[in-house]
């Protein structure tokens with residue numbers, strides 16, 4: 001029996017300063033409370049900028065909110081002369097449960113290679129964080145190799161030699177779907193998520209493959225999330241733009257009410 005708890009995660013990217021983050025999380029908590037959201041049935045997480053994390057932690061702790069949070073990146077190193085880097089240890093000290101690794105914006109704009117992502121996955125695990133490994137193909141990759149080849153090779157590269165990593169989340173985010181308004185179809189996303197799960201089974205066995213949550217990301221909104229969630233290998237979503245709008249994000253989190261289950 002599959003017991004993967006769906007995860008709806010908002011990646012705020014470089015949006016919201018610490019004051020805006022407090023206002024947003026407060027509103028989110030009220031909206032979900034009003035809607036009697038069952039956090040045990042659908043987990044909710046946000047990925048604020050680093051400078052917001054302390055504020056989010058204070059609010060979550062004070063009001064005992066069940067909203068999880070994490071960093072958008074971490075250093076592959078523990079500490080030392082790495083100006084501008086943030087250690088996984090600092091994130092776990094702020095109560096982070098998750099950390100994004102290898103988002104396509106970091107791969108493209110900051111030159112993060114598969115090797116760097118592998119080191120970051122290892123650093124996350126060492127710090128007790130659950131890495132949310134982002135994988136996905138560009139439109140050129142899609143044309144040249146089909147949809148699954150690049151995400152599968154990115155997953156293989158991230159896990160190579162990383163035997164200590166026993167828990168992770170994988171976010172399949174086709175680069176062409178991010179911020180474009182043009183989401184993959186649920187069938188396309190399912191095909192790639194299936195391939196990722198099969199790869200995980202081959203690398204780490206059926207138990208870990210069966211327990212690992214796979215998210216879809218790329219132009220997810222309230223009006224299309226249900227289609228993704230109906231697919232057997234999609235266990236949630238990583239949401240960018242729509243996670244900054246309270247009505248959209250809370251409707252996504254409460255997607256079950258739209259299907260009456």
Ligand SMILES: O=C(CO)COP(=O)(O)O
Nearest residue numbers: 011178179218219240241
């Ligand atoms: O990059 C994303 C989440 O990490 C997706 O962004 P959008 O939802 O804005 O397409």
